[in-house]
Amino acid sequence: MAIPSIDQLPLNGKRVFIRVDFNVPLDKAGTVTDDTRIREALPTIRYATEQGAQVLLASHLGRPKGKVDPAFSLKPAAERLRMLLGTTPVLSAQDCVGPEVQAQVKQLAPGAVLVLENLRFHAEEEKNDPGFAQALAALADVYINDAFGSSHRAHASVVGIVPHVATVGVGFLMQKEIEALSQVLRQPAHPFVAILGGAKVSDKIGLIRSLLTRADTIIIGGAMAYTLQQAQGVATGKSLVEPERIDEATTLLKEARQRGVQLLLPRDHVVVHELTAGAPSSVTPDQAIPADQLGVDIGPQSIQSFSSALRNAKMILWNGPMGVFEIPPFDVGTRAVAGVVAATAAFSVAGGGDTVAALTQAGLAGRVSHISTGGGASLEFLESGDLPGLAALREHV
DSSP states (O other): OOOOBGGGSOOTTOEEEEEOOOOOOBOTTSOBSOOHHHHHHHHHHHHHHHTTOEEEEEOOOSOOTTSOOGGGOSHHHHHHHHHHHTTSOEEEOSOSSSHHHHHHHHHOOTTOEEEOOOGGGSHHHHTTOHHHHHHHHTTOSEEEEOOGGGTTSOOIIIIITGGGSSEEEEOHHHHHHHHHHHHHHHSOOSSEEEEEOSSOGGGGHHHHHHHTTTOSEEEEOSTHHHHHHHHTTOOBTTSOOOGGGHHHHHHHHHHHHHHTOEEEOOSSEEEESSOOTTOOEEEOSSSOBOTTOEEEEEOHHHHHHHHHHHHTOSEEEEESOSSOTTSTTTTHHHHHHHHHHHHSOSEEEEESHHHHHHHHHTTOGGGSSEEOSOHHHHHHHHHHSOOHHHHHHHHHO
8 A cells, every 4th residue: 555645644633743854964053054954844844734733843963872962952953944934833842752842742733843852862763662662653643754864764763653653654755755766766767877976885786786677877986986997907006995895896797797787987087196185186098096096086088988878868866976076176077977967858866965965066956857865765765665664654554
């Protein structure tokens, strides 16, 4: 049975517990520096308040290690939400469970919002503790999961709470994420080109295996390319390599050949002697990296090769930068790829914090069909087609 969306459920006069992902970056003054995740949750929150629900919002923020830490309070996120919602009352709770919270919930007016305090101030959240899950559930008549970015974790607010609430469903953000990623997973338009980058090939071996059955071309950049390059017997110098993954990389390369999938690695590299800001760099004439140097970005030949593969794509999946993009000028390759992806007519999906940051910095985020709010969650969904948070809901409806 399909999981119902929030607009298919009766909400008027109900206590609606919405698991959101307000794990937003804060500066030293405790101000939200990027409110994307809060904005993405607004359609679900607004719908619930307009239906006359008493809305409870629950999220984690950072890694407070199961203890109360004011540096990880959700109050700045609640303040930002208050500004975005305008006239809708937004209150903050001192905790996420307990008598004081229960009293606040009882007094909450229909159409008002109560932001619960950081779930991870309780170690029981990450342990998926049954007692903690039941305490959260006791606050609610309806449970809505709109935290795609957290739904790959079997935590109390994502999985444990579900069987204890009578009515459950998903929010609009979750619905949007699943629809976009399912299109990549189950109905890819061809040519389908995947772009994978980042530091470790080990993080994406499962995704590569999944894509080998679907994609026409897989472009690999970033440090993860060096492990595959070494598996081909090409010198990688001092570049980041995972020696324990060489055998797996060799198998992936062989499988790509057998399946007729074009697996594109960089043809040249931007290299430095030491990875420091302002370090002098040079470009290799070919794939080989000198013994005393390390790769930090793809070179111009690689940009041209990758761009050619992308221009005629009908579907593009991008996860991971092409180099150490956070240290200019080693962001050139990532920015070039971003520009090509944005210029295509393909249905494009981008995921992962670094990828989204690169698109945002280049001013191109609005020209990608779908930007996923969950890095790890999108990887897991694309590997397996499911997430613990979704499985829990499906078992309950």
